[in-house]
Amino acid sequence: MANLAIIEAINLALHSEMARDPDVVVLGEDIGRNGGVFRATLGLLDTFGPERVIDTPLAETLVAAMSIGLSTQGIRPVAEVQFSGFLYPCVDQVVNHATRLRNRTRGRMSCPLVIRSPNWGGIHAPEHHSEALETTFAHMPGLRVVCPSNPARAYGLLLAAIRDPDPVIFLEPTRCYRLFKAPVEDNGAALPLDTAFVEREGGDITLVSWGATMHETRLAADALAEQGIAAEVIDVATLKPLDMDTILESVAKTGRCVIVQEAPRAGGWASEIAANIAEHGLLSLFAPVMRASGYDTIMPLARSEKVYIPDVARILREVRKVFEIAPKN
């Protein structure tokens, strides 16, 4: 079992699945000769050739549309869009076509495609390279939105996304790409989609997050442990469809919940989770569900991105509010 960074785990999953399934192709800008701007597709061109590793023109609508066309013919396209800020030209294709084709043909056609994109900020990138787009897609019926947060999940969830018969938006945590390494077994085993992962058990408070802010959430749980507070940490992993059962089960145990999201606050996925807890778990709560989130601002440029991104202190502040209302016995 190799110790891999998230970006290496993604690369490994692509190699593994392309070797296993000749119908898998990858496409996108600079993904061939250059191996992708983050090197997610490194080595694929040499191993699988230019027919299956397609360097596309600089046209994001085309990348999404080609993926749709390929997927209708039984090809399994895995497209890369260089940064999620450049996913906007794909929204028309994904929402008006990829999510709808199965439904509008009553099952005659389908779009088993994956669009991968680095998402969220924190790497001091230029403008438009740090946005949080998960809610834009999670709102859309017929789609799966998957956000891995560690190397093993990046590997196993990407395999699952490629094998899934429906369209998947796969948003990768840019700032965690090379942040840490963890064991990944290249066993070709997919992890379950539509399922949240309880990655740390605890009885005092439930911390829920996904993607890049899982890192800050883990650090917050560490800090709480030093204060004698046992946080249960849940990685939502698949935002749509949302596994509320796992979250509700945890909240029933802890009675306290803070949801951490980097995206702007209003109408974010934390709101959806909080609304579901209010509907189905209110009576097990000792305190209101709190959100540690990005602000309702434009994602700032590099100098101010730390002002925006929820850090450990912001998470702990929300946790403190919860314990002020409902102290630990």
Next chain:
Amino acid sequence: MDPTPATTRIAQFDVCYTQFLDPQGRARGELPGFAADADEMRDMYRWLALTRAFDKKAVALQRTGRLGTYAACLGQEAIGVAIGKALRPEDIFMPAYREYAAQFLRGVPMQNILLYWGGDERGMAYPEGTPAHHDFPLSVPIGTHVPQAVGVAYAVRLRKQPRVVLASCGDGATSKGDFAEAVSSAKLWNLPLVFLVNNNQWAISVPRERQTGAQTLAQKAFAGGLPGEQVDGNDMIAVRHVLERAVERARAGGGPSLVEAITYRLHDHTTADDARRYRSEDEVKAAWERCPIKRLKAWLEGRSWWTDADEERLQAEGAARAEAAAQAFLTTPPEPPQAIFDHLYERLPSQFEWQREEVKSAGPKGDC
């Protein structure tokens, strides 16, 4: 002193325009081979007439409150028939939404088109065992399916299949980036792909000359490195000939091309539109003189390949088929309400089961 500019001549272009029959149905020179086949020519005429009968019925259904908004193909039938004739069963057709004749020829039952505009997704479930079963459904967001054709054609090429992909769109679609991205990229992989621009002169209220400063839509192909040409889209013989040539060139490995078929939208944009607000009656009257059906009929009659009795029989067949389609549509019960969940994903995630159950137990709602 100005420096002498260095100029490289990359290309000069001419745009070819093909017409075999003048508006009176008189042949202008030698005709392509298929025109010598009386049965084939009568069959093409038959599909033109059946499509017009269908179109008339659909508009009548809408006007009497039994069909939703409908986009008529009046005057543009020859383009649809030409697509249907030019493609082989294994080819893949990606329509916009006025090429009903092509869809009929490829096996879409007329009632499916009525079901679609009548508000029922099953209208896009084209029957198994027909070429249409692997075709795309009609596409309303203008031009958005055109770049998808690049992916479809790439898949065909990847699999080394002898198939051709034909994507049709309107004159308005050529103004969109989607169209530009598709035309710009298709030659990169020498794809077996034909772009058909159905230039009916109008994008709702905006005339062709307000879409672009380019003199023709066909020339948009040249910047992408592919051939582009114009054809009289109301000349059944010409539009079939030009499309067949483009399709077979693509099949033979000659790569993608673009055909601009010039026609005229005789009807309003849809039944929800009133074209009198933005175009003159005189213009429409003049366009009727170029009607493709009238033209082919005159030519057939000139060759003594068509009689009044034939016409009477065909008109009766058209009326009967359109009526049968209308009845099939009107008597199709709506889907059970929970069907809105049943093709959302291959398998409905358990997260949405309760919504499906709620809809199911609430029972049918709304109109049928």
